[in-house]
Amino acid sequence: MATSITPAREDSPEAGELAPTRRGRYNVLTRYDRRVLMLMVGIPLLLEIIFIWWPTLSSILLSFTNYDGVGDVGPQNFVGLKNYQFMFSGYTLFWPAFFHNVIWLAWLAFIATPIGIFFAVLLDRELSGTAFYQSVFFLPVVLSLVIVGFIWELQFSPTEGFINNAFGLTKANNIIDWLGNPRINLFAILIAASWRHVGYIMVIYLSGLKSVDPTLREAAKVDGANEFRTFFRVIFPVMAPINTVVAVITTIEALRAFDIAFIVNQGKNGLELLSILITNNSISEASLVGFGSAIAVILLVISLGPIIVFLSRVMRTTS
Amino acid sequence: MGDSRGPKIAGSSERILIPGTGIELPVDFDLSRRDMLKIAGYGSLAAFIAACGGTTPTTTSGSVTAKGGSMSIGSYLSDAVPKKGLQDVVDAFTSANGGTKVKVNTVDHGTFQNTINNYLQATPEDIFTWFSGHRMRFFAKKGLAQPIDDVWNDVKSNFTEGFAASVKGDDGHVYAVPTSYYPWAIFYRKDVFTARNYKIPTNWDDFIKLCQQMKKDNLIPMAFADKDGWPAMGTFDILNLRMNGYDFHVGLCGGQQKWTDPKVANVFKKWAELTPYYSPAFAGLTWQEAAQQLRQKKAGMYLLGLFVSEQFVSGGNADDINQLDFFPFPDLGTQYDSEKALDAPIDVYMLAKKSPTLGTDSGQAKAFLEFMSKGSSQITYWKASPGAIPTANDADPSQYPALTKKAAQIVSGAKRITQFFDRDSRPDFSGPNAMQGFLLRYLSSPKQDTSSLQGQMQSFWDSLTPE
Numbered sequence: 001m002a003t004s005i006t007p008a009r010e011d012s013p014e015a016g017e018l019a020p021t022r023r024g025r026y027n028v029l030t031r032y033d034r035r036v037l038m039l040m041v042g043i044p045l046l047l048e049i050i051f052i053w054w055p056t057l058s059s060i061l062l063s064f065t066n067y068d069g070v071g072d073v074g075p076q077n078f079v080g081l082k083n084y085q086f087m088f089s090g091y092t093l094f095w096p097a098f099f100h101n102v103i104w105l106a107w108l109a110f111i112a113t114p115i116g117i118f119f120a121v122l123l124d125r126e127l128s129g130t131a132f133y134q135s136v137f138f139l140p141v142v143l144s145l146v147i148v149g150f151i152w153e154l155q156f157s158p159t160e161g162f163i164n165n166a167f168g169l170t171k172a173n174n175i176i177d178w179l180g181n182p183r184i185n186l187f188a189i190l191i192a193a194s195w196r197h198v199g200y201i202m203v204i205y206l207s208g209l210k211s212v213d214p215t216l217r218e219a220a221k222v223d224g225a226n227e228f229r230t231f232f233r234v235i236f237p238v239m240a241p242i243n244t245v246v247a248v249i250t251t252i253e254a255l256r257a258f259d260i261a262f263i264v265n266q267g268k269n270g271l272e273l274l275s276i277l278i279t280n281n282s283i284s285e286a287s288l289v290g291f292g293s294a295i296a297v298i299l300l301v302i303s304l305g306p307i308i309v310f311l312s313r314v315m316r317t318t319s
Numbered sequence: 320m321g322d323s324r325g326p327k328i329a330g331s332s333e334r335i336l337i338p339g340t341g342i343e344l345p346v347d348f349d350l351s352r353r354d355m356l357k358i359a360g361y362g363s364l365a366a367f368i369a370a371c372g373g374t375t376p377t378t379t380s381g382s383v384t385a386k387g388g389s390m391s392i393g394s395y396l397s398d399a400v401p402k403k404g405l406q407d408v409v410d411a412f413t414s415a416n417g418g419t420k421v422k423v424n425t426v427d428h429g430t431f432q433n434t435i436n437n438y439l440q441a442t443p444e445d446i447f448t449w450f451s452g453h454r455m456r457f458f459a460k461k462g463l464a465q466p467i468d469d470v471w472n473d474v475k476s477n478f479t480e481g482f483a484a485s486v487k488g489d490d491g492h493v494y495a496v497p498t499s500y501y502p503w504a505i506f507y508r509k510d511v512f513t514a515r516n517y518k519i520p521t522n523w524d525d526f527i528k529l530c531q532q533m534k535k536d537n538l539i540p541m542a543f544a545d546k547d548g549w550p551a552m553g554t555f556d557i558l559n560l561r562m563n564g565y566d567f568h569v570g571l572c573g574g575q576q577k578w579t580d581p582k583v584a585n586v587f588k589k590w591a592e593l594t595p596y597y598s599p600a601f602a603g604l605t606w607q608e609a610a611q612q613l614r615q616k617k618a619g620m621y622l623l624g625l626f627v628s629e630q631f632v633s634g635g636n637a638d639d640i641n642q643l644d645f646f647p648f649p650d651l652g653t654q655y656d657s658e659k660a661l662d663a664p665i666d667v668y669m670l671a672k673k674s675p676t677l678g679t680d681s682g683q684a685k686a687f688l689e690f691m692s693k694g695s696s697q698i699t700y701w702k703a704s705p706g707a708i709p710t711a712n713d714a715d716p717s718q719y720p721a722l723t724k725k726a727a728q729i730v731s732g733a734k735r736i737t738q739f740f741d742r743d744s745r746p747d748f749s750g751p752n753a754m755q756g757f758l759l760r761y762l763s764s765p766k767q768d769t770s771s772l773q774g775q776m777q778s779f780w781d782s783l784t785p786e
Contacts, residue, residue, distance in 0.1 A: 066784045069436045070461045086782045092775045093752065158600030160608060180546060180602025182763055265546050268751045269602060269759040277752070285454075286747035287436045288783075 056300065063294035069287035083294035094295070097272035100186055104193075104273070105254035112194035113250045116201025121231060123202070124209040138203055140196040149263030152192035153179065182270025189260045189271065197253060201246055208242035209235070244313045251306040255299065274299045383469040384689060385682025386417030391444035392687070393424050393671070395431035396704075400629050404704035405448075411699055412690045419683050439463040443671035445684040451485040451665040452742035453572075455495055458669075459488035465670035465677065466492035470685045474692035477711045481736075485665050495667035496688045498697055499707035501625035502730045503553050503662040503739070504645040511538075511616055511642075519646045526649040530596040533619040540596035542618035544609035545762060548755030552740035553662060554593075554622055555758060558586045560660040561651045565735035568660075572737075572744040578776035584769050589651070591765035602759060614639050622648070624664070625726050626706035643722060647729055660735035664742055666707065745783065753779050 029037070063084070065077040087094050119137055123130050140148060155162045156178035163178065164170050178188040212235055220230040236243070258275040261267045267276030274295060282292030392409070396402045402425060409421045424444055431438070431448075439447070439458060449455060458464050471493040475483060478497065486495040511517070515536060520526035530540035545551045559568045563582045570576035571583070598609055598618060610630035612618035621627060631640040650656040668691050670677065670684055677684065690696050694714030701709050705720075708727050716724065730736065741749035748754055757776050761769060 068784065070440065070463070090778050090782055092779070093756065156603070157608070158603045159612070175599040177600030177603040180600055180604070182602075182759075185603075265548065266751045268548055268756040269763070272756075280750060280752045283437065284433045284746075284750050284752070285435055286750045286752065288747050 059293045059296045059300070062290055063297045065290040065293075067290045069282075069289045077290070079290070083291045086291070087294055087298070093272050093277055097274050097277050100271070100273050101254060101257065103186060104190065104257045105251060107187075107190045107194070108197055108250045108254050109247075112190075112197045113201050113246060115194070116198040117205050117246070119198065119202040120205035120209055123206055134203075134206070137199040139199070141199040141203065143196065145193075145196065145259035146263055148192055148196050149189075149260040152189070152195070152260065153264055156188050156192075179264050180269065185264070185270045189264060192260050193253075193257065197250075201249070204246060204249070205239075205242060208239050212238055241313070244309070248306050248310040248313075252303075252310075255303050255306070274302075383473065383682065384416075384686035386686070387419055388680065388683045389420035389422070389676075390446065390680040390683035390687060391422040391424065391674075391676060392668075393426065393431070393438065393444035393447040395426060395428045395448050397425050397427045397431070398629070400633060400706070401704040404700040404702075407703050408691070408696050408700045411696060412687055415690065416683070416686050419686070421687070439671055440673060443674050445671065445674045445677045445680045446668055446687060447671050449495065449667055449669050450738070450742050451495060451497060451667050452738035453744060454742045454746065455486070455667060455669065456488050457746065459490070459492070459494040463672055464488075464494045465672040466494055467496070467670055467685065467688060468493050470496065470688045470692075474689055477692055477694070477713055479712065482665065482710050486667060495669045496692050497665045497667050497710045498691050499701070499709055500663050500665040500730070501707040502726050502733075503557065503622065503624045504647055504726075504729060506613060506621045506623060506627050506643060506645045507619060508613065508616060508642045509644045511619060517619070520649045522650045522652065527592060529619075530593070534596060538616075539598050539612060539618035540620060541593065541598070542609040542612045542621035543597035543601040544604035544606045545602055545759060546605050548751050548759065549741055549749075550606050550623065551758040551762060552749070552754060553624070554590065555586065556662050556737060556740050557622070557648045557660075558589055558651075559583070560658070560735070560737065561648065561655055562586055562589060562653055564653075564655040565658050565660050565737070568737065569743065572740065574745075574780060578780060579770075579773045583773055587761060587765070587769040587772075590761075594762065594765040602762065624662070624706075625708075625722075628722065629704075629706045632705070640722075645722075645725070645729075647732075658735045659733045660737065661729070661733050662739045663730045663733070663736045664739045665710065747783055748780060 062073070064080060065073055066079045066082070067073050067077050119133075123134055127133070143151075154160075158164055158175055158177050158180065159170055161178070164176060168174075169176050176184075179185045216234055216238060217230060220234045225233065256275060257273050258267075258279070261271040261273050262276055262279070265271060267273055267280065278292045278296045278299065280286070280292075281288040281295065392405075394402075394405055396405050405423065409423060413419055413421055422444070426434075435449075435458070440463065449458075455464075459466075466488070471483075471486070474496070482497045483493075486493050486497055488494045512519075517529060517532070518525070520529050533540040543550070543554075556568065559571065562585060567576055567582060571578070571580075598604060598612060601609070606623060606627075607630055609618070609621060610623070610627050613621045613627070614631055625645075628640060628643055631643050647659065648661065668688055670688070674680075692711060694709060694711035697709035697711050697714050698718070701707070701714075701723075702718075705723060708719075708723055708730075716727070719727070737743055740754065744754070753776070757772060757779075761767070761772055
């Protein structure tokens with residue numbers, strides 16, 4: 001892989017020509033090589049600092065202020081932990097939003113992702129027309145979540161929508177307000193989110209299944225294991241790296257859930273999510289940038305868990 | 320016609336002329352928000368009187384304006400109907416002002432509002448479309464709008480004192496040119512009312528009885544839609560105005576009154592008498608969908624702004640718009656009925672101070688503002704987009720259809736006028752985070768004991784940084 005530069009260079013004839021000296025093992029890189037390496041590492045690093053670390057640190061700093069987005073931030077803006085205090089005690093939307101994110105995660109983890117894996121396993125069996133099914137399930141994945149939101153908004157609309165009309169649920173006594181009833185609207189948009197998520201997981205898992213050594217299956221068959229047992233005892237453990245990726249993707253999807261709820265009603269009335277609270281506070285007309293940043297910091301802290309798991313796994317597999 | 324209130328208008332604001340500048344400033348620099356709204360209320364009355372009373376030609380000195388060149392407008396008029404209206408005005412302006420090139424940057428209405436803060440600080444266009452009321456003064460105070468006292472000096476004779484007050488910032492400078500306004504009222508179809516022999520209700524009991532009758536007749540009595548969050552604020556406004564009076568309402572919007580007040584609980588209690596007659600699944604409907612219920616004779620009445628007429632113009636047959644009519648909110652039997660208070664928001668054009676091109680385009684931009692102040696230009700816009708009423712004294716009312724005339728009349732008949740909750744209160748309280756969400760939560764079970772909800776509303780208000 002690209003990370004193991006040193007041994008590869010030692011063996012290659014070009015490296016020998018370019019190297020000024022072969023005495024020390026640290027000199028295998030020419031000055032030119034070093035410059036190239038510095039640029040290759042430095043430019044992404046610089047971009048990363050400007051576009052990721054700086055905004056992150058700014059958010060953390062702003063979370064201690066009452067900055068309203070106009071003009072400069074000054075010492076008079078600092079209010080200590082007031083934003084955090086209010087968020088946990090006074091702000092009535094924080095805990096609902098938090099639990100909606102938890103429900104989102106649970107739904108994806110226990111319903112949508114398993115369905116995606118199930119589809120992948122089915123399609124891996126070389127059914128006739130497998131390509132057709134694959135494209136059908138994968139189609140929603142190429143749509144942006146905003147489009148997915150629009151599509152499902154039309155399906156769920158109480159009087160004009162497809163679902164209520166198809167099932168004859170448009171009369172006053174039996175109308176189902178899919179998007180307006182705060183007890184069910186979260187699940188309505190979870191169906192929309194799953195529509196896309198299932199295909200996404202399916203594709204990832206399917207590519208993993210294709211790379212599983214077929215002899216493992218044959219051996220299991222010879223040993224008399226049925227399909228069910230073969231999958232859970234042989235294939236699933238072998239797929240451990242993919243499983244981790246799927247788990248992390250599922251978690252990240254749940255944490256960054258935003259688009260569909262925002263399209264539907266800007267995340268109110270039962271569709272509150274942490275990411276939406278950040279937006280509604282910081283970049284709405286309200287411009288409570290300081291308070292929005294405090295929520296963002298909480299979301300960052302929560303996100304660090306899966307990010308660390310993901311990174312450690314990725315680094316382990318490549319080394 | 321309310322002519323008896325005429326003298327009050329003239330005396331409601333004293334002015335002082337700063338020598339040598341030609342700039343007039345009000346003496347009372349501490350005009351409170353309450354005063355502003357009060358004056359705005361009187362003003363619309365005067366608007367109507369003036370509208371009835373023929374034309375007053377505008378005199379322009381021309382010193383602040385420039386011909387030719389170019390300028391730009393940031394517009395939230397993203398719906399097809401008003402968008403065409405602005406384009407018509409812009410075309411007329413270009414030909415009248417020596418071929419001034421006008422770049423119109425149209426942004427989705429909701430997005431424009433939500434990003435206004437960043438927009439005005441980054442690279443805004445020279446002129447931007449906006450609202451009067453607290454929302455205008457907020458950005459004036461933040462130093463993001465350019466005072467236009469010179470423009471106002473040229474055009475103020477074409478506006479009533481009420482409109483003059485509505486475009487003044489907290490510092491007494493003028494920041495906007497008012498171009499149109501519209502009332503909120505209860506809309507209905509004349510043909511439906513005639514066919515079923517319904518009578519216009521003037522008091523609450525008759526109103527509820529009518530709702531019951533409509534329900535029996537298999538109509539949705541009150542169309543209602545609150546997916547967008549803001550429409551419910553219109554009902555809250557009118558109930559609070561009629562039950563607790565204008566002063567209390569303005570105090571509540573401004574934070575001088577408390578949300579935990581039992582008077583607010585009474586509003587919610589009264590509201591619960593009406594909610595059983597609302598469109599089913601209203602929390603998932605948009606106002607356009609509810610307007611279609613009214614247009615398609617599925618619903619009997621709809622409390623909304625005059626802009627509901629856009630849905631009658633754009634969808635369906637030509638007769639729909641002729642059948643559209645409205646009546647004022649019924650009396651509730653309180654001492655505040657006589658105020659006849661209602662929401663009548665005013666839309667304005669403003670100069671963006673941080674516009675990178677404003678330095679060179681200032682003359683053209685000001686020429687456009689003056690152009691927009693003319694009755695003839697406002698009529699051009701109104702012809703394309705009849706959902707609001709021109710503000711200029713010299714706008715010729717003879718072409719107005721009955722609906723527009725009546726709309727001007729209902730505003731002029733009101734002794735107190737508010738803008739709308741999200742224009743009268745601070746933006747960080749009226750958004751989806753707060754007021755919109757609170758009202759939706761109330762509407763999810765209107766019969767609830769609202770004391771804990773009111774407590775949350777007050778504690779949210781208290782958490783906001785003092786303005």
